[in-house]
Amino acid sequence: MATASQPLVLVVEDEPAQREMLAYNLSAEGFGVAKAENGEEALILVKEQTPDLIVLDWMLPNVSGIEICRQLKSRVETRAVPIIMLSARSEEVDRVRGLETGADDYVVKPYSVSELIARVRSQLRRTRPATVGEVLEYEDIRLDAESHKVFRDGNSLKLGPTEFRLLSTFMEKPGRVWSREQLLDRVWGRDIYVDTRTVDVHIGRLRKALCLHGGGDPLRTVRGAGYALG
Structure with missing residues (x-):
């Protein structure tokens, strides 16, 4: 499984050697990995x-896999999760069918592992840019995920690791309202028990750090719902 700051990749492959090879290479590249040998287990x-x-x-x-893809893309909770389809079918009609079912990318077997990992990074760059080292910007706030630095209006800010992960989450999706439970899952991880009030404490610290050199509070409290950036 992934740590709170790692992107989690689920590998669904019924052939054990292929599944383990993919899991090993993704782990070596710094991804968290979950494995399933069939569609039911994946769901x-x-x-x-x-x-x-x-x-x-x-x-x-x-x-x-086509049916699993169709089911996942029809659900609100999983619709936005990128799916890379692996197939020995190289015909254009099969590629089109896979993409029309909702797959975000289609890779024909046999494939280059380095190319597949590049495609994984490409998809994550779109959906979770901070996890692949992208620089995020929102108004006068700049977050460099690779160097772990944050600037506001040119001033360097000192953030603890939890505050940094919170800000990364907000900056990946400005305007989105995150509930305390969602922030716990994304920032702390599901395997760690933390009281939801802990979220409020770290949001307070993040606000203080963001406003240290002046400027308005960019974080919005949504009563009964959670927090949002902007």
Whole structure:
């Protein structure tokens, strides 16, 4: 599984050697990895913890990858999760079918592992840019995920690791309202028990750090719902 700051990739592949090879290489590149050997197991894992990206084999026993993709893309909770479909089918009609079902990318077997990882990074750059080292900007706030530095109006800010992860989460989706439970899952991780009031404490610290050199409070408290940036 992933730590709170790692993107979680779910590998759904029924062939053990392929599954382990993918898991090993993704882990070596710094990704958290979950594994499923069939579609039913994949759906259970996704319910337990929504991954940041799914690598999904087309030819699975019982329920095909195409059907799993269709189900995941029809659900509000998983619609935005990028899916990279793996298939030995190289015909254009199959590629089109996979993409029309909702897959975000389509990779034909046999494939280059380095190319697949590049495609994983490309998809995550779109949905979770901070986790792949992108620089995020919102108004006068600049967050450099790679160097772990934050600036506001040119002033360097000192943030603790939790405040940094909170700000990364907000800056990846400005305007989105995050509930305390969602922030706990994203920032602290599901396996760690933390009281929801802890979120309020760290939001307070983040606000203080962001406003240290002046400027208005960019974080918005939404009564009964949670917090948002902007």
